[in-house]
Amino acid sequence: MEFQYAAGATPLDPDEAAGLVPTHITTQADLNAWEEANILQGAHWASRQKKRNLLDEGFVRELHRRMFDKTWRWAGTFRSSNKNIGVDWTQVAVRMRNLLENTQYQIEHKVFGPDEMAVRFHHQLVWIHAFPNGNGRHARLMADMLVMQLGQPRFTWGGASLATPGDVRNRYLVALRAADQGQFEPLIHFARN
Numbered sequence: 679m680e681f682q683y684a685a686g687a688t689p690l691d692p693d694e695a696a697g698l699v700p701t702h703i704t705t706q707a708d709l710n711a712w713e714e715a716n717i718l719q720g721a722h723w724a725s726r727q728k729k730r731n732l733l734d735e736g737f738v739r740e741l742h743r744r745m746f747d748k749t750w751r752w753a754g755t756f757r758s759s760n761k762n763i764g765v766d767w768t769q770v771a772v773r774m775r776n777l778l779e780n781t782q783y784q785i786e787h788k789v790f791g792p793d794e795m796a797v798r799f800h801h802q803l804v805w806i807h808a809f810p811n812g813n814g815r816h817a818r819l820m821a822d823m824l825v826m827q828l829g830q831p832r833f834t835w836g837g838a839s840l841a842t843p844g845d846v847r848n849r850y851l852v853a854l855r856a857a858d859q860g861q862f863e864p865l866i867h868f869a870r871n
Contacts, residue, residue, distance in 0.1 A: 690810055691759050694752060694759075694810040694811070697750050697751040697810075698749070698750065699748060699749055700712055700749070710841060712749055713812070713841075716749045717745045719744065723741075724744070724823060732823050732827065733782050733785075734778065735774055735778060738774065741816065742808075742812060742816050743755075745812060750810070750812075752810055754809075756771060757809055761807055761810075763804075763805075765806055770806060777802045777803065784798075792829060793830060793870065794862060795824070795828065796822075796824040796828065796830075797865050798857075798862060799824055800818060800821035801854065801857040801862070801865060803816070803817035803820060803821075804854065815840075818833070818835055818840075821833060834870065835868070836849060836850060852864070853867070853868040
C-alpha cells in the first residue's frame with residue numbers, strides 16, 4: 679500500500695510501513711478508519727486509568743500502544759529513525775524523561791494555569807515526536823487527560839478531525855508553529871474552541 683500523507687504528517691520509512699498489522703487495508707481511507715477505531719479503544723482504556731500516573735514513561739508508551747496496537751506492530755515503541763519533525767531519535771528517551779519531570783514540577787509549583795500547562799505539555803510531546811506515527815493524536819489525548827486531571831474539562835481541539843486535510847487542521851498547524859516561537863495563546867485558544 680502506498681501511503682498519502684496530509685500536510686504536516688510524518689512519513690513512515692519502509693520498515694515502519696511494513697509494520698501494518700491488518701492485511702485488508704488497501705487505501706488511505708481504510709487506514710484512517712481502522713486507526714480511528716483503534717484510537718477509540720485506546721481512549722476507552724485511558725478513561726479507566728484513574729489511579730495511573732500519566733507523567734510516567736511507561737504510561738506514555740502504553741497509551742500509544744493501546745491507541746495503535748491493532749494497526750502497527752511498533753505501537754508503543756519509541757522511533758529508531760529521524761523524521762521530518764522531532765528531536766534526533768537517539769534523544770527521544772532523554773527528552774521524554776525531561777518533559778515528564780518538568781511537567782510534574784510545573785504542576786507541583788503551579789507554574790502555569792491548567793490549560794496552558796496541558797497545551798505546553800502537548801506541544802513538547804509533538805516536538806519530541808517519540809513514535810514513528812500517531813504523535814499528534816497521542817499528544818492530544820495525553821493533554822486531554824492532563825487537563826482533566828488538573829480539574830478542567832477536556833479540550834475540543836477545533837471540534838473536528840485533525841487527521842484529514844482542511845481548515846481545522848491548518849489552523850492547528852499554524853497554532854503549533856506559533857507555540858514553536860513561544861506564543862502559546864493561539865494553541866490554547868484552538869484547544870478550547
